[in-house]
Amino acid sequence: MADEGNSYHQAPSGKVAAPAGCPVNHSWSPLNDDYLADPYPIANQLREEGPIFFAEELGYVVITRMEDILEVFTNPDVYASTNVQDPVFPIGAGAADVLAAPDFDPVAVMSNRPEPDHGRIRVHTRAGFSRRRLKTLEPYIVRRSHELIDEMLAGPQPTEFIDAFAFPLPGETVFRFIGFPEADDELLKNWCSDRKAFSWGKPTEDEQVEIAEKMLAYWRYCREFTASKRDEPGDDFASELVAAHLANPDDITYREVESVIYGLSFAGHEAVTNLICNCLLSLLPRRDQWDQLCADPTLIPNAVEEVVRFESSQISWRRVTTQATTLAGVDIPAGTPIFMNFASANRQPDLFDDPDTFDIHRQNAAHNISFGKGIHFCLGANLAKLEARLVLETLCERVPTLRLTEGQDIWSSPNITFRGPEQLLVEW
Numbered sequence: 001m002a003d004e005g006n007s008y009h010q011a012p013s014g015k016v017a018a019p020a021g022c023p024v025n026h027s028w029s030p031l032n033d034d035y036l037a038d039p040y041p042i043a044n045q046l047r048e049e050g051p052i053f054f055a056e057e058l059g060y061v062v063i064t065r066m067e068d069i070l071e072v073f074t075n076p077d078v079y080a081s082t083n084v085q086d087p088v089f090p091i092g093a094g095a096a097d098v099l100a101a102p103d104f105d106p107v108a109v110m111s112n113r114p115e116p117d118h119g120r121i122r123v124h125t126r127a128g129f130s131r132r133r134l135k136t137l138e139p140y141i142v143r144r145s146h147e148l149i150d151e152m153l154a155g156p157q158p159t160e161f162i163d164a165f166a167f168p169l170p171g172e173t174v175f176r177f178i179g180f181p182e183a184d185d186e187l188l189k190n191w192c193s194d195r196k197a198f199s200w201g202k203p204t205e206d207e208q209v210e211i212a213e214k215m216l217a218y219w220r221y222c223r224e225f226t227a228s229k230r231d232e233p234g235d236d237f238a239s240e241l242v243a244a245h246l247a248n249p250d251d252i253t254y255r256e257v258e259s260v261i262y263g264l265s266f267a268g269h270e271a272v273t274n275l276i277c278n279c280l281l282s283l284l285p286r287r288d289q290w291d292q293l294c295a296d297p298t299l300i301p302n303a304v305e306e307v308v309r310f311e312s313s314q315i316s317w318r319r320v321t322t323q324a325t326t327l328a329g330v331d332i333p334a335g336t337p338i339f340m341n342f343a344s345a346n347r348q349p350d351l352f353d354d355p356d357t358f359d360i361h362r363q364n365a366a367h368n369i370s371f372g373k374g375i376h377f378c379l380g381a382n383l384a385k386l387e388a389r390l391v392l393e394t395l396c397e398r399v400p401t402l403r404l405t406e407g408q409d410i411w412s413s414p415n416i417t418f419r420g421p422e423q424l425l426v427e428w
Helices: 033-037 039-049 066-073 093-099 117-128 131-153 161-166 168-178 182-192 195-200 205-231 237-247 254-267 270-283 287-295 297-310 381-398
Strands: 052-055 060-063 316-321 325-327 330-332 337-341 425-427
Touching: 033 039, 039 337, 060 066, 066 325, 066 337, 093 205, 117 237, 117 254, 131 161, 131 168, 131 381, 161 168, 161 270, 168 182, 168 237, 168 254, 168 270, 168 381, 182 205, 195 205, 205 237, 205 254, 237 254, 270 287, 270 297, 270 381, 287 297, 287 381, 297 381
Parallel strands: 060 337
Antiparallel strands: 052 060, 316 337, 325 330
16 A cells, blocks of 8 residues: 555554543444344444443444534544544454555545545545536446346346346446446456455455455556547546646646545445345345335435435445544544444434334435534435436336345344345235
């Protein structure tokens, strides 16, 4: 990894100690099997026991209430985002050797870059996510959805929905957005497929090496691709970033352009795959609500917001303190990692009536915290919700009898943040 304070991934050196006076939980971890299976009852219990505690197994201070999470998100000078792409646990020597390649030097740019540089870069990345560009993607998403459904309907039942639809569509969409050629889709999906395990899980040393090799290969691809856009620009996000750099190199550096492209494909891919699957997990067993969407597609946008609240594809996020501060009544030293528990806050009973009930008509469903808040609010939130809306509209139109296969085991990849099934069988 690049030996810089703003390198894209920085391996942690070890756990910090519990702050003096902070309650300590000696057994809970977001990687516990029972929490991975169903985090919400446990998250609710943690919140009821107290708004803040130190998770000894994780080595983080955990906050569980919406008001404290909002305080962290809206005070970036005190709670920095610099650790959000870092591995949770120290990495092994083998992976470290792979990422020590001299040319592996992506820099922090969006979710993990502090001010004032974050604001400077975000001017250009936000421009790329304009309504005009999202509008240009809509016909592609609809067309590709129909093509994938055609293939699914022509195949056997039950169908594994992630392979058939939920994995290819978001990846191909973000690749078209960036400007990657369609011929490279399968290669790119393979390189990006295990990133959540590296930064948010606890992979074995052998798994770390395999993921690191993919990260290095993908970074080298991104560098070559960015260089090609200097010579042959197109109507895509990468060309816009390169043009912005050429017009004013001080506003966004060339390596920052490369690094935005490197980071974006994962952010716009895995989480959206989970969102689409979580829509089906929430809606298909509740047949009355699914049938309402099929009869009235205008209900779909709020239904997506309720999925994001009730069964989010992102159930936590991280920060680290830059200075000594007080949070939820506890004095926190500088350099303390903070774990924000979205699973708890999104089902907080004083904010959401009957929070453990899924309701596509919930009036304040959009008040969830799953896409963050403040200066680092998820840049791709509108694209993710657009994709989910278009997918549900297409599925309701084409496959109104869609249902989950009974008796299947549904599990999520073991990581602290991203939640969605690794396999999903459907029938119609």
